[in-house]
Amino acid sequence: MDVDYLAPAQITPANAGGRSIVRFLFGSFVLVAIYTWSAAQTNQTVEMNRMKSVDHLKDFKVLEFRRYAIKAGEREHFAQYFESFFPDAFQQLGAIAVGEFFERKNNLAFTWIRGFHDMDDRAKINAAFYYGPLWKEHKQTLNGLMTDSDNVLLLRPLKADRGVTILPAVDPVNESQGARGVVVAQIFAVKPDSIDAFAQQAEATFSAYRAIGAREAGVLVTLDAPNNFPQLPVRADGPYMVWLGVLEDNEVLQGRFGPLAERSLKTLVATGLLRNEPEIVVLDPTHRSRLRWLANWRSEH
Numbered sequence: 001m002d003v004d005y006l007a008p009a010q011i012t013p014a015n016a017g018g019r020s021i022v023r024f025l026f027g028s029f030v031l032v033a034i035y036t037w038s039a040a041q042t043n044q045t046v047e048m049n050r051m052k053s054v055d056h057l058k059d060f061k062v063l064e065f066r067r068y069a070i071k072a073g074e075r076e077h078f079a080q081y082f083e084s085f086f087p088d089a090f091q092q093l094g095a096i097a098v099g100e101f102f103e104r105k106n107n108l109a110f111t112w113i114r115g116f117h118d119m120d121d122r123a124k125i126n127a128a129f130y131y132g133p134l135w136k137e138h139k140q141t142l143n144g145l146m147t148d149s150d151n152v153l154l155l156r157p158l159k160a161d162r163g164v165t166i167l168p169a170v171d172p173v174n175e176s177q178g179a180r181g182v183v184v185a186q187i188f189a190v191k192p193d194s195i196d197a198f199a200q201q202a203e204a205t206f207s208a209y210r211a212i213g214a215r216e217a218g219v220l221v222t223l224d225a226p227n228n229f230p231q232l233p234v235r236a237d238g239p240y241m242v243w244l245g246v247l248e249d250n251e252v253l254q255g256r257f258g259p260l261a262e263r264s265l266k267t268l269v270a271t272g273l274l275r276n277e278p279e280i281v282v283l284d285p286t287h288r289s290r291l292r293w294l295a296n297w298r299s300e301h
Contacts, residue, residue, distance in 0.1 A: 060095075061118055063116075065111070071146070082112075093125045149232075156222075157218065159219075164220065167292065170290070178286075180293050202241070215293075217244040220241070
């Protein structure tokens with residue numbers, strides 16, 4: 001007897017129930033997929049809007065890479081005081097706190113990066129801040145936690161498109177756990193009059209870093225200009241080049257970036273353009289650090 005299993009008349013109640021379940025599951029899957037896609041699009045839109053919110057924070061052509069020595073056991077306290085009072089104050093004056101960090105290999109080190117639009121701004125803003133009421137109120141506390149604040153590189157972008165990245169401030173609601181990710185600073189002590197030549201040789205290394213997931217946040221070099229706010233010393237033993245990058249997590253740092261940086265070291269030293277071996281400084285962003293890992297941030301390089 002020929003039976004047409006596709007004919008509606010042959011569908012049994014059991015079969016009908018099975019097909020209903022399949023249709024239900026398929027519909028649920030579609031709804032979940034639509035919801036997931038919609039949520040991803042919403043998150044992407046939110047992040048894009050956040051990035052647009054800092055479009056006006058650009059063209060910081062004078063950078064200070066500041067590495068403070070903090071009294072033993074006081075680094076966390078120093079960061080809490082610093083981030084509570086100072087980043088917003090500098091921004092109100094026209095400067096920017098690019099990011100604040102703990103150095104991994106030195107538990108006495110607090111590092112931060114500050115930006116100014118030009119050298120005139122550096123003098124004016126530093127004068128307004130350090131002779132102003134906020135610093136007057138808190139300087140005794142902060143100075144009492146530091147043992148040294150003179151390890152400072154005065155820098156500028158290598159090129160106009162390699163300036164430091166200014167990311168949105170940490171969102172206190174949606175980033176309640178604070179900044180995440182790993183920041184790496186690679187510091188090259190370059191021989192005099194060799195910055196451009198070394199930059200050309202190092203570009204292959206920087207490109208390789210980006211290829212394994214590092215987001216380049218700036219390539220900076222020594223700014224050869226007199227210190228126009230001598231109350232804050234800067235180092236005069238340059239020239240230096242500083243590469244800044246942001247990694248998602250320790251897995252990327254240890255599994256991909258670290259081995260690549262180690263292999264690249266020999267190549268960079270072999271150029272003969274360095275005064276000594278490059279220094280790699282691994283930095284953990286503090287709670288409010290702007291420079292950190294953001295899921296939807298894409299560096300321009």
